[in-house]
Amino acid sequence: MTASTAGSTATPLLEARAVSKEFPAGGTSLTGRATEVLHAVDRVDLEVFPGETVGLVGETGCGKSTLARCLARLYDVTAGEVWFDGRDVTHLSRREMRPLRRDIQVIFQDPYGSLNPRRRVGSIIGDAFAIHDLEKGAARKARVQELMELVGLNPEHYNRFPADFSGGQRQRIGVARALALRPRMIICDEPVSALDVSIQAQVLNLLIDLQDELGLTYLFITHDLSVVRHVSNRIAVMYLGRVVEQGTVEDIFDGARHPYTKALLSALPTPDPDVADSREHVVLSGDLPSAVDPPSGCHFHPRCPRARADCHEQQPPLEPVDGDPVDHTTACWHPLAHGESLTSAVPGLGIPAPEEGEP
Amino acid sequence: MRLLEVQDLRVSFSTDDGIVEAVRGVSFDLDRSHTLGIVGESGSGKSVCTQTIVGLTRGATVTGNAFFDGVDLLTAQPDELRGIRGKRIGMIFQDPLSSLHPLYRIGWQIREMIQAHDSSMTRQQARTRAAELLGLVGIPHPEERLDDYPHQFSGGMRQRVMIAMAMALNPDLLVADEPTTALDVTVQAQVLAVMTRLQREFGTAIVLITHDLGVVAEVADDVVVMHAGVVMEHAPRRETFYHHHNPYTEGLFDSLPAVGAGRRRLTPIAGTPPSVIDLPPGCSFAPRCPYAFDRCWVSEPPLARVFGDVHHWSACWLPADLVARTAIRDRLRAETAAAGETAEGAAS
Incomplete structure (x- = not known):
């Protein structure tokens, strides 16, 4: 497989160093300043090594897409640094960024919304060449058709419109467009979430094959844990703007330390009745708190069945728990021991939420 | 008497492109306190089927029966329906906003x-x-x-x-169309817990439409698998997951990223769901089916009992015998494995 354990010696291809991103929220005061600030991403460190797939998981509003957009330099970060291939790219201008865009590409979630319905597929995929002033005329057409073939589309459909393609085929168009300039890094933002399972499998296979053939590096953002488990070498779990746990697929799925990771895993419906009947079900109470006014200390403490007094005082650092390998890090004051159950701490079903939901 | 009995339900819409036969003869029934899961890909007719039962498909041509506590919902007078819909049949849709x-x-x-x-x-x-x-x-x-x-x-x-x-109004039947699809997993767990708790307390029967086999494994008692407007397989939950007969059901399970299998290629179902305008003769799944043989292309298989189990139905021409069916599956798997490998692998 890939460089999952290359670890500390290799240089990360893409790296976030204490990246924060804030958005103005609420109204603006007379001076035009925002009255409130939404902390979408809060001092996140993340490394993606060449050839590997890092899965970024978390629920709606946890900041995973914002982080990805910061890393692709689609957003400017509020604080921190973004490094690509050993170089600080945080403050490069648009023009300085342009050659780098060939190396970092993004595949978006919605195969319906991310393709212009009035343009032909050939010109959508060929855009990359036009923007970077490469390959003209017949050569461009030949390259585009080559790409269409690579992602499993019929090259003769060059002149068709997106509407003539099904959801899975449209996602292939998005993949072909991302691959046009032979990038080294692809950020996949929920690439299969809008697709049916059978079609989802086709697109996942395609992404895995392309990685093996072209030596691509992926940052794979999804809320679907079974998908992330399938494609990733390493996984980072986010909650309310922070990474709460990071490790290899086995670390996360078999030895989760953070109560949130554990709760997320237990909430994942398993297509196996025996497992569904016998495993522990942790139903988290309450809703995701607002990122405008996040809870103090550990952001997860108001919903955490293990929370104690110290949890709301200080933010726990992201570091290995005793006995864990250095690349399995957890941000929790009271991490779970191996095989420890979370249900024992939850009285009853835990349905009635004890605290105020999101306003 | 069964709480809900749907018999040979057919629904078609006439559009500019031709007649869309969204549902082509669906039958199932449901008792109190039970949950029926209906699964299938987009366009399989699963939503149209239940929307018709609750009278939400205006302009459609509908035949068949849908008896709710003895009243045929498809022919009942508006007055009679008003006392049933909303009151005795509750509905939840996908998009809560x-x-x-x-x-x-x-x-x-x-x-x-x-x-x-x-x-x-x-x-x-x-x-x-x-x-x-x-x-x-x-x-x-x-x-x-x-x-x-x-x-x-x-x-x-x-x-x-x-x-x-x-x-x-404490309905007898709850029709939930993808109730958790737009939600995150932890919220989905909360919503499913609420539904099952209410079912336990009030004995509500639930029809749950979903494309998520995981959700079905968690809450359904019986499962109906639909493809191109027909029921492909209808069986109790455990049978559906562990001893499915229909190749379409098998395809759905094979496309799932398996737990514990790690990073490997998935086996997707070939092609895309067929258009339900002008369906060709034969089994609607035949063009996508790895087992398809001569008979599948000429006549559509009826829903019949399989594996000697009175509760297990499948619409497929493959042998209804468990041993024979398993042997065919194993042979296909061996062949695909051999074809996928290089020269040495193909020797077996």
């Missing part, structure tokens, strides 16, 4: 629904009942939240409000 009116307070919307079906209730009684319902589905401080607007609720809370409304 567009199912609530954005300009009315949550409390008003629940109250209006209660009073429409029970005119004896006073305004104050209905309000009390509304607060009680919000508490029941786990919304904190229900009394105060009654005066909030839908946008002040999160997605999961809105979906719980929808459940509260659907459960307001």
